[in-house]
Amino acid sequence: MVLGRGPDYSEPMADIFDVIADGTRRDILRLLLDRSSAGERGTSVSHIVTELGASQPTVSKHLKVLRDAHLVSVREEGQHRYYSLSSAPLDEVDDWLVPFLDDDGADSADAAATLTDSAAHAAEVVGRAAASAKHAFETALKKLPGR
Numbered sequence: 001m002v003l004g005r006g007p008d009y010s011e012p013m014a015d016i017f018d019v020i021a022d023g024t025r026r027d028i029l030r031l032l033l034d035r036s037s038a039g040e041r042g043t044s045v046s047h048i049v050t051e052l053g054a055s056q057p058t059v060s061k062h063l064k065v066l067r068d069a070h071l072v073s074v075r076e077e078g079q080h081r082y083y084s085l086s087s088a089p090l091d092e093v094d095d096w097l098v099p100f101l102d103d104d105g106a107d108s109a110d111a112a113a114t115l116t117d118s119a120a121h122a123a124e125v126v127g128r129a130a131a132s133a134k135h136a137f138e139t140a141l142k143k144l145p146g147r
Contacts, residue, residue, distance in 0.1 A: 016089055019069040025062045027052055032072065032085040042075050042082025 020026060031051055035043045049059050063083060066072040070089050075082045 016069060016093055019065055024054065025066055028062055028066060029071065029085060032083060036085050042084045045081055
């Protein structure tokens with residue numbers, strides 16, 4: 001599912017599923033959701049860095065992807081940026097998932113749990129594949145002359 005075109009309509013926005021497939025981006029979204037639920041007006045980049053234990057450049061890279069997908073909004077105050085969750089694009093994901101939910105009388109909580117289990121399994125498989133690819137890449141780099 002590709003979202004509509006960006007504000008300048010020159011390039012299509014990233015596939016929302018690609019955007020939320022990344023674990024770090026999901027962690028950022030969860031953190032922003034939790035902070036929003038606690039009544040926070042926005043979360044600073046430094047707070048996100050601290051909470052996730054990730055580097056500032058890594059967090060900034062993921063925040064840019066989330067901004068481009070319109071999943072977060074940013075408010076600038078001086079040299080500080082505060083990010084907030086913008087969940088409207090996730091409505092498209094929700095609309096896409098609804099037909100897959102079992103409507104034969106099964107409890108929606110059970111259906112949601114099944115989707116959560118499936119997503120967790122998929123994330124584990126993708127994580128293992130990424131770790132394997134990283135290991136293979138690092139091994140290949142070590143074999144290069146001059147290393």
